[in-house]
Amino acid sequence: MHKIDIKVLDPRIGDTFPLPDYATPGSAGMDLRACIDAPLTLEPGQTELIGTGIAIHIGDPGICATILPRSGLGHKHGIVLGNLVGLIDSDYQGQLMVSVWNRSHQDFVIQPGDRIAQLVMLPVIQANFSIVDDFDSSERGQGGFGSSGRN
Numbered sequence: 001m002h003k004i005d006i007k008v009l010d011p012r013i014g015d016t017f018p019l020p021d022y023a024t025p026g027s028a029g030m031d032l033r034a035c036i037d038a039p040l041t042l043e044p045g046q047t048e049l050i051g052t053g054i055a056i057h058i059g060d061p062g063i064c065a066t067i068l069p070r071s072g073l074g075h076k077h078g079i080v081l082g083n084l085v086g087l088i089d090s091d092y093q094g095q096l097m098v099s100v101w102n103r104s105h106q107d108f109v110i111q112p113g114d115r116i117a118q119l120v121m122l123p124v125i126q127a128n129f130s131i132v133d134d135f136d137s138s139e140r141g142q143g144g145f146g147s148s149g150r151n
């Protein structure tokens with residue numbers, strides 16, 4: 001388990017709303033909560049940037065965090081992310097923000113403290129480019145976009 005520094009920016013976190021944590025020993029994500037002061041109605045098609053009340057500093061360029069939708073909210077209610085996936089850089093120290101998009105045809109109400117998305121840490125490989133005129137040949141070559149057929 002990696003230790004990552006966290007700042008609690010909203011006093012409700014760790015008090016009325018729990019600190020993000022893994023729900024089960026095998027969980028990959030920890031849920032992020034809406035740190036809003038009043039219920040927020042998202043109309044169909046509406047997108048809002050919602051604070052989570054926490055900031056993290058990963059500090060290690062070999063790790064990033066991603067913000068992903070919760071599957072129940074996405075599948076049953078059409079509540080997904082306005083940026084599809086949020087990518088948290090290892091040097092980011094600001095509040096974790098969730099872009100919540102109501103892609104459904106109904107209003108959806110977010111209550112203060114609701115779990116709106118999940119945070120998943122991932123390994124990162126940083127690369128630098130080496131310019132060449134020709135690549136070593138590969139079986140695929142330039143084939144893509146269905147070049148291998150459908151079946």
Ligand SMILES: O=c1ccn([C@H]2C[C@H](O)[C@@H](COP(=O)(O)OP(=O)(O)OP(=O)(O)O)O2)c(=O)[nH]1
Pocket residue numbers: 067083085086087088089090092095096097098099
């Ligand atoms: O869902 C998200 C996505 C990003 N961020 C924060 C952390 C991330 O490190 C920073 C920048 O994100 P990104 O690089 O994806 O956005 P950008 O539009 O390229 O902004 P910047 O110019 O600041 O890099 O914004 C969030 O809080 N939530």
Ligand SMILES: [Mg+2]
Pocket residue numbers: none
């Ligand atoms: Mg960027």
